[in-house]
Amino acid sequence: xxxxxxxxxxxxxxxxxxxxxxxxxxxxxxxxxxxxxxxxxxxxxxxxxxxxxxxxxxxxxxxxxxxxxxxxxxxxxxxxxxxxxxxxxxxxxxxxxxxxxxxxxxxxxxxxxxxxxxxxxxxxxxxxxxxxxxxxxxxxxxxxxxxxxxxxxxxxxxxxxxxxxxxxxxxxxxxxxxxxxxxxxxxxxxxxxxxxxxxxxxxxxxxxxxxxxxxxxxxxxxxxxxxxxxxxxxxxxxxxxxxxxxxxxxxxxxxxxxxxxxxxxxxxxxxxxxxxxxxxxxxxxxxxxxxxxxxxxxxxxxxxxxxxxxxxxxxxxxx
Numbered sequence: 240x241x242x243x244x245x246x247x248x249x250x251x252x253x254x255x256x257x258x259x260x261x262x263x264x265x266x267x268x269x270x271x272x273x274x275x276x277x278x279x280x281x282x283x284x285x286x287x288x289x290x291x292x293x294x295x296x297x298x299x300x301x302x303x304x305x306x307x308x309x310x311x312x313x314x315x316x317x318x319x320x321x322x323x324x325x326x327x328x329x330x331x332x333x334x335x336x337x338x339x340x341x342x343x344x345x346x347x348x349x350x351x352x353x354x355x356x357x358x359x360x361x362x363x364x365x366x367x368x369x370x371x372x373x374x375x376x377x378x379x380x381x382x383x384x385x386x387x388x389x390x391x392x393x394x395x396x397x398x399x400x401x402x403x404x405x406x407x408x409x410x411x412x413x414x415x416x417x418x419x420x421x422x423x424x425x426x427x428x429x430x431x432x433x434x435x436x437x438x439x440x441x442x443x444x445x446x447x448x449x450x451x452x453x454x455x456x457x458x459x460x461x462x463x464x465x466x467x468x469x470x471x472x473x474x475x476x477x478x479x480x481x482x483x484x485x486x487x488x489x490x491x492x493x494x495x496x497x498x499x500x501x502x503x504x505x506x507x508x509x510x511x512x513x514x515x516x517x518x519x520x521x522x523x524x525x526x527x528x529x530x531x532x533x534x535x536x537x538x539x540x541x542x543x544x545x546x547x548x549x550x551x552x553x554x555x556x557x558x
Contacts, residue, residue, distance in 0.1 A: 241265065242470060243308040245293060245342065246315030247272050249420060249427040250357065252280040253463030254312050259285045266306045268299075269315070276424030279556050293338035299345040310353040310470050313342045317388070320428040321361060324388035335391035336398070343402045343410070355469040358396050358412040360455060360483060361389040363525050396479055403478060411469040413462075414525070416483030420459025420545070421552040430456070434493075438546070438553055441497050441504035449493045451508045455524055457483045458540035458548070468534040476533035481525040484538045484545070496543050500550035 242258055244251045247269040258265040259281055267277070268291040274283060287306065291298040293315055302308065315338060317323050317331035324331035339356055346354050365385045371377035384390040396412045403410040417430035427435070437447040465482035469475065494506040530536040540548065 240309045241307050242310045242312060243268060243302055243306070245311065245313045247277050248424065249418060249422045249431055249459050250462045250466065251314040252277050253420070253459050254314065254466050255286050256281040257463055257467050266302060266308065268302050273424035276422060279423055280421060293341050294334065296341040296345055299341055300349060303345060303349045303351060308351060311342060311346060311351065311355065312466050312470060313339060313354065313356045316357060318426055321386055321388040322429045324391065325386060328387040331387055332391055336394050339395045340398060343399060343408060346408055347402065347406045352407065353409045353470060355411045355413065355466055356395060356399055358414045358479065359389070359392045360414045360416045360481065360525060361386065362392055362414060365389040400478060409475060410478055411475050412479045413465055413469060414479065414481045415462045416455045416457035418457050418459050418462050420549060422459070423556055423558065434549070437497060438550055439558065441501040442550065442553060446505045446507055447497055448509050449490050449506055451490055451510065453487050453489055455483050455487055456542065458545035461538045461540050464539065465530065465534060465536045468536050472534050474533060477529050480530040480534060481527055482530060482536060483525055483527065484541060485524065485527050486541070487524045488542055492542060496546040499543060500547050
């Protein structure tokens with residue numbers, strides 16, 4: 240049994256690490272892998288790193304057939320997620336939607352069953368509408384995504400669930416919270432870069448910037464653990480699962496966590512430079528009960544533990 244991990248960045252590299260730690264040799268596929276950054280997370284000698292592009296379906300099929308793949312974890316997404324999609328909507332739509340369709344179709348034609356795909360908690364927050372109370376006969380029956388990125392993730396979930404219904408694919412869509420964690424390479428998403436930059440500045444004795452809004456985070460190690468649980472689950476149940484810390488984090492709580500790791504750190508509250516899109520108003524935390532019931536998922540890293548783990552890692556791997 241061999242797992243194909245598509246996307247070897249912030250979360251994909253952690254998925255590979257977990258698989259390696261339990262004795263597997265996963266295949267990591269990326270269109271532009273960053274071996275140095277990956278090697279800080281997982282031993283490259285214990286994975287198979289291959290070049291491949293989800294926008295070229297035959298490269299996916301080739302990977303599946305060449306390496307005897309039995310399961311797929313698809314973690315690739317457009318650069319900088321929400322911010323990147325607002326700047327480059329066409330490329331984000333193409334990569335997120337058609338890239339996922341190509342993965343699902345490759346699984347269908349090769350007879351592979353289990354496909355776990357990265358969705359996002361933006362679908363719990365970047366939504367508007369729904370004034371018609373779910374009445375199918377009315378135009379505004381359902382809420383609609385308010386950003387390009389969230390629109391792509393809604394499409395990904397809907398398409399995946401239809402592949403499950405009509406094609407026998409065992410599909411799981413994982414709604415990660417705003418993810419951050421160990422990663423020194425390019426990409427990683429806006430939220431991860433914000434926390435990483437804040438920690439880097441704090442460790443260097445500079446002022447750290449924390450977003451002014453309430454956020455629901457997930458540590459990348461927990462996101463990866465939830466992904467592996469979905470790869471392993473015998474019964475995927477509803478097939479869409481929230482994967483977060485299970486709590487909302489205020490700016491003051493994030494600042495306190497940073498100061499606990501870097502005593503005396505100076506922290507200010509401001510919209511980080513280059514975010515472009517206002518951070519969503521996250522008034523209610525998501526419900527993790529389905530993820531716990533079907534996957535056995537409970538977050539291992541609450542905020543303080545996650546920030547400490549990240550700080551320790553950054554000190555071991557200075558930029």
